[in-house]
Amino acid sequence: xxxxxAEPASKIELPAGVGGGGEIPTFDVHLRVRRYNPExxxxxxxxxxxxxxxxxxxVLDALxxxxxxxxxxxxxxxxxxxxxxxxxxxxxxxxxxxxCKTLLKDLDTSxxxxxxxxxxxxxxxxxxxxxxxFFQSFREVMPFLVNKGHEPTRERLxxxxxxxxxDDTTKCILCAACTSSCPVFWTDGQYFGPAAIVNAHxxxxxxxxxxxxxxxxxxxxxxxxxxCRTTFNCSEACPRGIQVTQAIAEVKQAILSRKI
Amino acid sequence: MQVHKYDVVIVxxxxxxxxxxxESGQRARTAVLTKLYPxxxxxxxxxxxxxxxxxxxxxxNWEWHTFDTVKGGDYLVDQDAAEVMAKEAIDAVLDxxxxxxxxxxxxxxxxxxxxxxxxxxxxGKAPVRRACYAAxxxxxxxxQTLYQNCVKHNVEFYNxxxxxxxLTVEEDAVREDGTTYxxxxxxxxxxxxxxxxxxxxxxxxxxxxxxxxxxxxFKTTSNAHTLTGDGMGIAFRRGIPLEDMxxxxxxxTGLAGxxxxxxxxxxxxxxILRNSEGERFMERYAPTIKDLAPRDIVARSxxxxxxxxxxxxxxxxxxxxxxxxxxxxxxxxxxPDITExxxxxxxxxxxxxxxxxxxxxxxxxxxxxxxxTTEVLQDNDTVVPGLYAAGEVACVxxxxxxxxxxxxxxxxxxxxxxxxxxxxxxxxxxxxxELPENPLAYTTELLDIARNGTGDEKVAxxxxxxxxxxxxxxxxxxxxxxxxxxxxxIASFEERYRRINVQDxxxxxxxxxxxxxxxxxxxxxxxxxxxxxxxxxxxxxGHFREDFPDRNDEKFMKHSMAYKDDHAPADGxxxxxxxxxxxxxxxxxxxxxxxxxxx
Numbered sequence: 001x002x003x004x005x006a007e008p009a010s011k012i013e014l015p016a017g018v019g020g021g022g023e024i025p026t027f028d029v030h031l032r033v034r035r036y037n038p039e040x041x042x043x044x045x046x047x048x049x050x051x052x053x054x055x056x057x058x059v060l061d062a063l064x065x066x067x068x069x070x071x072x073x074x075x076x077x078x079x080x081x082x083x084x085x086x087x088x089x090x091x092x093x094x095x096x097x098x099x100c101k102t103l104l105k106d107l108d109t110s111x112x113x114x115x116x117x118x119x120x121x122x123x124x125x126x127x128x129x130x131x132x133x134f135f136q137s138f139r140e141v142m143p144f145l146v147n148k149g150h151e152p153t154r155e156r157l158x159x160x161x162x163x164x165x166x167d168d169t170t171k172c173i174l175c176a177a178c179t180s181s182c183p184v185f186w187t188d189g190q191y192f193g194p195a196a197i198v199n200a201h202x203x204x205x206x207x208x209x210x211x212x213x214x215x216x217x218x219x220x221x222x223x224x225x226x227x228c229r230t231t232f233n234c235s236e237a238c239p240r241g242i243q244v245t246q247a248i249a250e251v252k253q254a255i256l257s258r259k260i
Numbered sequence: 261m262q263v264h265k266y267d268v269v270i271v272x273x274x275x276x277x278x279x280x281x282x283e284s285g286q287r288a289r290t291a292v293l294t295k296l297y298p299x300x301x302x303x304x305x306x307x308x309x310x311x312x313x314x315x316x317x318x319x320x321n322w323e324w325h326t327f328d329t330v331k332g333g334d335y336l337v338d339q340d341a342a343e344v345m346a347k348e349a350i351d352a353v354l355d356x357x358x359x360x361x362x363x364x365x366x367x368x369x370x371x372x373x374x375x376x377x378x379x380x381x382x383x384g385k386a387p388v389r390r391a392c393y394a395a396x397x398x399x400x401x402x403x404q405t406l407y408q409n410c411v412k413h414n415v416e417f418y419n420x421x422x423x424x425x426x427l428t429v430e431e432d433a434v435r436e437d438g439t440t441y442x443x444x445x446x447x448x449x450x451x452x453x454x455x456x457x458x459x460x461x462x463x464x465x466x467x468x469x470x471x472x473x474x475x476x477x478f479k480t481t482s483n484a485h486t487l488t489g490d491g492m493g494i495a496f497r498r499g500i501p502l503e504d505m506x507x508x509x510x511x512x513t514g515l516a517g518x519x520x521x522x523x524x525x526x527x528x529x530x531x532i533l534r535n536s537e538g539e540r541f542m543e544r545y546a547p548t549i550k551d552l553a554p555r556d557i558v559a560r561s562x563x564x565x566x567x568x569x570x571x572x573x574x575x576x577x578x579x580x581x582x583x584x585x586x587x588x589x590x591x592x593x594x595x596p597d598i599t600e601x602x603x604x605x606x607x608x609x610x611x612x613x614x615x616x617x618x619x620x621x622x623x624x625x626x627x628x629x630x631x632x633t634t635e636v637l638q639d640n641d642t643v644v645p646g647l648y649a650a651g652e653v654a655c656v657x658x659x660x661x662x663x664x665x666x667x668x669x670x671x672x673x674x675x676x677x678x679x680x681x682x683x684x685x686x687x688x689x690x691x692x693x694e695l696p697e698n699p700l701a702y703t704t705e706l707l708d709i710a711r712n713g714t715g716d717e718k719v720a721x722x723x724x725x726x727x728x729x730x731x732x733x734x735x736x737x738x739x740x741x742x743x744x745x746x747x748x749x750i751a752s753f754e755e756r757y758r759r760i761n762v763q764d765x766x767x768x769x770x771x772x773x774x775x776x777x778x779x780x781x782x783x784x785x786x787x788x789x790x791x792x793x794x795x796x797x798x799x800x801x802g803h804f805r806e807d808f809p810d811r812n813d814e815k816f817m818k819h820s821m822a823y824k825d826d827h828a829p830a831d832g833x834x835x836x837x838x839x840x841x842x843x844x845x846x847x848x849x850x851x852x853x854x855x856x857x858x859x
Binding site (some may be wrong): 011012013037038039040056067068069071072073075076077078079080081082083084085086087101103124125126128131135138139143144145147151154155156157158159160163166167170171172173174203206208209 | 297371394397401419601721768
């Protein structure tokens with residue numbers, strides 16, 4: 001049955017208790033946040049906050065509660081608050097995640113929840129890091145469509161299959177959760193890092209693009225894909241579910257075979 | 261004082277700002293100032309699609325699209341502008357495809373198209389497949405594609421530079437009829453560097469405002485935390501009027517209690533809205549196109565179902581979006597992100613369970629008035645040379661009293677492009693306007709008041725109370741009584757705002773201070789919206805007055821124009837309420853006469 005043909009009944013019997021129900025439970029959390037403000041001290045410290053939160057609350061809600069009710073100096077980036085803008089990647093209980101996509105109830109609330117800035121990028125203040133090195137790597141892989149052919153008057157044709165080929169890597173929101181989870185990136189800030197490779201992949205495997213060879217050359221550099229040690233941290237960290245390690249492997253393979 | 265000089269300064273790096281930057285950057289020395297990073301803007305949260313009459317899957321033409329836009333806006337749309345948008349939509353989509361946007365494809369390899377609310381074949385006969393899309397992340401793809409092309413063209417960004425003031429000068433000028441007036445001219449903007457806390461002056465021949473909307477005046481909203489109406493507020497404070505601010509769109513399907521958007525594309529793909537009795541209640545309100553009626557009608561119908569006791573859940577305060585009759589594979593292919601939102605945030609599995617939804621504040625139809633060249637107007641007919649606006653911050657007006665789904669992504673592309681070209685072309689012929697004396701004075705004072713306050717009021721508390729009263733009294737149903745309540749509340753918030761205490765006294769990434777400044781804009785804009793809503797004693801599109809439930813073309817077929825006027829008396833008369841003066845502007849008609857709006 002295709003969705004096109006499905007004509008649902010005007011009225012249906014709804015199952016009992018549909019759409020959830022009952023009171024939203026509250027619970028107590030102990031938030032432990034890494035603080036750093038060079039205007040005040042060169043030393044980073046841990047600050048503890050005890051909060052009562054709701055079952056639908058996210059780590060971002062807890063941070064807001066602290067900022068808005070207790071300590072206005074707590075600083076972190078955020079914008080959309082539902083996992084599409086990529087502002088609030090941070091290290092939560094030692095794992096890179098988006099604060100707005102991490103529900104408190106899914107964490108172990110019997111222990112303190114630790115929140116730190118993502119690693120490998122210079123910390124500016126509290127949970128805010130300098131994103132410039134990250135975006136620099138992104139810019140270096142030619143993250144844009146290059147088409148040397150004659151420009152058609154209508155759209156370029158692309159089969160649904162060709163479109164599907166790079167679908168996974170179009171989902172990237174440049175949050176840096178992957179790159180800043182990579183042990184190679186921690187020790188060698190010159191490494192392009194997973195996010196830049198993901199964005200190169202997005203164009204290398206786009207049938208409309210003509211600059212795959214140039215990108216492969218860039219990523220064949222000593223700071224390119226060969227630094228990847230396949231630890232899968234990046235794939236685990238990606239809040240968009242991108243198979244990052246696989247994308248890197250596909251780029252490696254393309255360099256070896258020079259066949260896209 | 262740090263002064264930068266550019267031909268063109270663009271404020272905002274969302275869809276409209278970056279689309280403008282791609283054009284302007286190739287023609288003139290251009291800087292983009294943004295309070296976020298470029299790919300953080302809320303364009304990225306748009307989901308369903310971007311309409312253009314490509315006719316790739318069925319018969320369509322731009323005239324039908326124009327008609328739908330005009331009717332969707334309940335005839336308050338300027339028809340010349342709607343025509344421009346519908347015509348240029350086709351090239352706008354093709355431009356994006358050529359820039360690399362990965363649209364979904366038809367079996368023939370063309371850009372695929374799907375149905376969307378209010379978009380119809382042949383003037384309302386049936387829904388038409390007009391929305392070009394990339395799964396349910398079309399806005400994300402547009403934002404990424406535009407940023408990628410900004411990188412390609414080496415566009416210069418100043419990230420986390422929060423613009424706080426528009427620098428203008430006024431000159432005596434004479435109209436053709438001999439009357440004199442004060443002509444505004446643009447000199448530049450003042451920006452606050454979040455990282456250092458330093459102020460920077462950007463002197464520019466052209467300034468383009470593309471800073472987005474103001475959804476955070478409401479509590480339940482699909483909007484980002486950062487959408488605080490800064491651009492509208494800055495312009496208003498500098499004497500630019502705001503047009504049609506009473507019209508705010510409530511998107512029908514926000515996740516209940518959270519406001520997170522679930523795209524209209526869900527209904528475009530066949531999802532059904534149901535009440536607690538399992539009824540497909542839209543059959544009652546829009547018998548022809550049912551769940552695909554425009555957003556204002558669906559949102560009001562939902563609110564009405566809840567009000568009449570047919571809401572779902574323990575508090576009977578939401579309705580259900582039912583996708584359970586759709587194939588899971590179809591859902592995964594066409595609606596992957598929104599179904600994940602339902603799973604992540606509500607723990608609901610859309611394959612098998614209907615999703616709790618309720619209207620969420622979504623989009624400002626009003627904003628800074630512009631003509632179709634995106635030049636900003638200082639009154640009904642006088643442009644401010646060198647000042648442009650595009651996207652949600654602007655009011656062209658292509659959306660009238662209710663925007664059709666997908667027309668915002670279209671708006672930012674069509675008018676963003678126009679703004680970029682116009683701003684650069686103007687800069688080529690113009691000279692810099694001399695900066696006003698002491699250009700930082702206003703901004704320094706604004707920040708000092710916020711930073712040095714020693715009162716006992718918290719920004720977050722006032723903001724929450726503002727959002728609460730706006731949700732309770734300025735949402736889909738309004739009366740004189742509820743609107744006056746909002747105005748009384750805002751008066752007390754304004755008084756309390758003077759006694760705020762910002763805890764963070766530092767210079768580095770002082771986001772505490774930023775939120776205080778943002779609240780100032782929210783208060784100002786909420787008041788403008790409410791005053792305009794009180795004045796408009798009729799119901800039209802997104803503005804529904806229960807005490808005036810009918811559209812009144814004789815009296816109100818005109819745009820509202822709100823001016824900041826400190827001399828406006830606080831005597832409670834409708835046209836001038838404490839600091840705001842209301843005027844009107846004629847609607848532009850070309851080919852469509854107003855008709856009763858039925859679907």
